[in-house]
Amino acid sequence: MELLMDLLNIDDISMKFGGLTAVSNFKLKIIPGELIGLIGPNGAGKTTVFNMITGIYTPTVNKIYFQDQDITGIKPDKIAKKGIARTFQNIRLLDNLTVIDNVMIGFHLHLKSSLVSAILRMPGYAREEESIYHKSMELLEKVELVKFKNEKAGSLPYGQQRKLEIVRALATGPKLLLLDEPAAGMNPQETKDLMGFIQKIQDDFKLTILLIEHDMKVVMGICKRILVLDYGVTIAEGNPEEIQNNPEVIKAYLGVDVNNYA
Amino acid sequence: MKKNNRKIYTIIALIILGILIYIAENNLDAYNLRILNLGAIYVTLGVSLNLIFGFTGQFSLGHAGFMAIGAYVTTLLVLPPWYKEMIFILEPLAWPFTVLHAPFIIALLFSGLFAGIAALLIGLPVLRLKGDYLGIATLGFAEIIRIIANNIPQITNGALGIKGIPEFTNLWWTVGVAVFTIYIIKGLINSSYGRALMAIRENEIAAEVIGVNLTYHKVMSFVISAFFAGVAGGLFACLLTTIDPKAFMFIMTFNILIVVVMGGLGSITGTVIAAFLFNIFLEYLRPIEAGFNIGPIEIPAIPGLRMVAFATLLLIIILYKQNGLLGGIEFSWAGVSRFFQKRFSSKKSSEGSVT
Numbered sequence: 224m225e226l227l228m229d230l231l232n233i234d235d236i237s238m239k240f241g242g243l244t245a246v247s248n249f250k251l252k253i254i255p256g257e258l259i260g261l262i263g264p265n266g267a268g269k270t271t272v273f274n275m276i277t278g279i280y281t282p283t284v285n286k287i288y289f290q291d292q293d294i295t296g297i298k299p300d301k302i303a304k305k306g307i308a309r310t311f312q313n314i315r316l317l318d319n320l321t322v323i324d325n326v327m328i329g330f331h332l333h334l335k336s337s338l339v340s341a342i343l344r345m346p347g348y349a350r351e352e353e354s355i356y357h358k359s360m361e362l363l364e365k366v367e368l369v370k371f372k373n374e375k376a377g378s379l380p381y382g383q384q385r386k387l388e389i390v391r392a393l394a395t396g397p398k399l400l401l402l403d404e405p406a407a408g409m410n411p412q413e414t415k416d417l418m419g420f421i422q423k424i425q426d427d428f429k430l431t432i433l434l435i436e437h438d439m440k441v442v443m444g445i446c447k448r449i450l451v452l453d454y455g456v457t458i459a460e461g462n463p464e465e466i467q468n469n470p471e472v473i474k475a476y477l478g479v480d481v482n483n484y485a
Numbered sequence: 486m487k488k489n490n491r492k493i494y495t496i497i498a499l500i501i502l503g504i505l506i507y508i509a510e511n512n513l514d515a516y517n518l519r520i521l522n523l524g525a526i527y528v529t530l531g532v533s534l535n536l537i538f539g540f541t542g543q544f545s546l547g548h549a550g551f552m553a554i555g556a557y558v559t560t561l562l563v564l565p566p567w568y569k570e571m572i573f574i575l576e577p578l579a580w581p582f583t584v585l586h587a588p589f590i591i592a593l594l595f596s597g598l599f600a601g602i603a604a605l606l607i608g609l610p611v612l613r614l615k616g617d618y619l620g621i622a623t624l625g626f627a628e629i630i631r632i633i634a635n636n637i638p639q640i641t642n643g644a645l646g647i648k649g650i651p652e653f654t655n656l657w658w659t660v661g662v663a664v665f666t667i668y669i670i671k672g673l674i675n676s677s678y679g680r681a682l683m684a685i686r687e688n689e690i691a692a693e694v695i696g697v698n699l700t701y702h703k704v705m706s707f708v709i710s711a712f713f714a715g716v717a718g719g720l721f722a723c724l725l726t727t728i729d730p731k732a733f734m735f736i737m738t739f740n741i742l743i744v745v746v747m748g749g750l751g752s753i754t755g756t757v758i759a760a761f762l763f764n765i766f767l768e769y770l771r772p773i774e775a776g777f778n779i780g781p782i783e784i785p786a787i788p789g790l791r792m793v794a795f796a797t798l799l800l801i802i803i804l805y806k807q808n809g810l811l812g813g814i815e816f817s818w819a820g821v822s823r824f825f826q827k828r829f830s831s832k833k834s835s836e837g838s839v840t
Contacts, residue, residue, distance in 0.1 A: 277694055279690065279693075279694070298693070298698075299690075299693040299694050300693050300694075300696045300697055300698045300699070303693075303694060303695055303696035304696055308694075308695070309694055311690075311691070315688045315690060315691035315694075316687075316688070316691070317683065317684050317687035317688060317691065317692075318687060318688075319683075319687055320680070320683055320684070320687060324680055324683075327677070327680060328677075328680045328681065328684050328692075328695060328697070329695050329696075330677070331677050331678075331680060331681050331684075331695070331696060331697060332695070332696025332697070334677050334678075336677075338673075338678055338705065341672070341673070341676035341677060341678050342669055342672040342673045342676060342678075343672060344672055344676075348676070351677075352676070352677065355677065391695060392695070394695075395695055395696055
């Protein structure tokens with residue numbers, strides 16, 4: 224008997240763009256509560272994997288299952304509703320909206336009030352809007368962004384924008400969170416804070432996290448399991464120590480066969 | 486600012502507006518009334534275009550088409566059957582329009598409804614396009630509507646147009662519809678659905694990934710926008726008392742676009758002000774077309790010179806005030822009270838503690 228159902232089960236998917244195979248035969252099973260790292264050189268196909276999981280691309284071969292449901296080819300908004308949220312490598316905030324609006328929009332997919340009751344500001348809707356506001360404020364308090372709540376999201380400092388994007392993803396109430404290079408462009412101190420932050424939200428929100436990152440300190444520091452992609456092929460999988468000593472990985476990153484130096 | 490206070494202020498403002506309309510209706514001449522009526526219709530048109538263009542970020546140039554649908558529906562419904570039989574000389578009027586007859590308000594509702602249905606049908610395939618491509622596609626739609634109107638004389642009387650439409654439209658109707666439009670669209674914008682629309686404008690991919698159903702929200706915004714354009718078209722027909730397909734050429738959409746850009750994309754208050762300014766300017770710039778003197782230089786009469794003046798004005802706005810005349814500031818009672826508080830506290834040498 225299986226005690227733990229797989230949260231996400233990626234079954235041997237491939238993604239081809241014309242003649243180019245961006246990702247081939249990618250397999251990944253994630254059980255609830257894991258924090259997994261996905262690494263690889265530039266252009267290895269890491270973000271393509273994210274795009275397939277979130278429905279922006281549909282894999283050309285095979286299927287993706289989330290909580291044993293087939294989510295292949297479903298639209299991104301439906302996938303978000305099922306409980307997968309993500310951030311982007313190049314931050315995609317709603318720049319001209321306020322910080323609080325950026326968080327409140329995350330709750331929109333769970334809105335129960337109809338369009339008519341929202342337009343006419345009926346009591347039921349007013350209550351729902353108020354509860355969304357309070358929940359958003361709670362989230363902002365947790366990440367110490369409350370003081371910026373009426374600022375435009377685009378005017379925040381870079382590090383805060385990254386945080387805000389994660390908070391917006393959290394507002395959708397995800398079970399699985401995909402983070403695309405959360406530490407990109409951060410200084411060592413910010414990176415250190417971020418590591419603590421990721422672990423904290425994982426505990427607080429009982430999340431499962433899949434993480435793309437180039438900063439090895441982050442990946443080796445917080446991920447229990449790491450996958451390495453190179454030219455769309457999974458070349459290694461294991462715990463940080465195994466990955467660090469894997470000759471295939473070193474070859475992919477340094478471009479040389481270590482054995483030649485021996 | 487308390488919620489109840491806001492309601493009271495709004496009611497007082499509406500009463501004052503009513504009194505103003507009453508005074509205007511009884512004292513102004515037909516010329517000035519026409520300008521005000523057109524201004525109010527442009528408010529409805531501008532605010533509705535702002536919903537789809539300014540708030541949802543979908544570049545639509547189809548407003549003239551929706552207006553045309555609304556204008557023809559209203560016209561065919563408010564004209565009495567015997568009169569319709571008389572004026573359709575090219576081809577006899579097709580059933581069921583020969584028997585249909587409805588009061589003005591029902592006709593306006595149906596105008597909006599038909600424009601909305603048209604928007605639904607065209608929006609579903611076309612709203613997949615983005616930016617300029619969407620603009621071209623919706624522009625094409627508006628032209629198709631105009632050309633169809635030209636070529637089905639059994640319904641529209643073709644290029645001859647329809648004359649003698651009863652002049653139902655007055656300031657009560659135009660301003661009433663404008664206020665209703667603003668109420669509905671402001672309600673939408675300030676709701677969670679409105680946030681979703683603005684999310685689509687800001688970043689489509691991000692919006693979709695946080696669970697905003699793009700098709701539903703875009704089409705919803707497009708349909709509501711078209712509904713009000715249709716109603717405005719009905720008002721327009723009963724103001725001018727005569728319509729023909731030429732009235733709904735691209736220049737019509739362009740005029741509305743000017744109003745929206747002048748007022749500021751995503752600014753309802755700006756659109757309202759710009760709508761009236763546009764119509765007032767357009768009329769009062771007429772004298773310059775008659776020729777005038779700048780010192781010793783004599784400018785001859787050039788028809789269309791006021792449009793040149795207008796285009797220059799528009800260029801200046803686009804160059805120096807990209808956010809529109811008001812720079813994106815929205816009217817709110819809280820804002821008004823802040824304004825007065827500032828005035829008073831500065832007179833009292835500012836005792837501080839502004840909450």
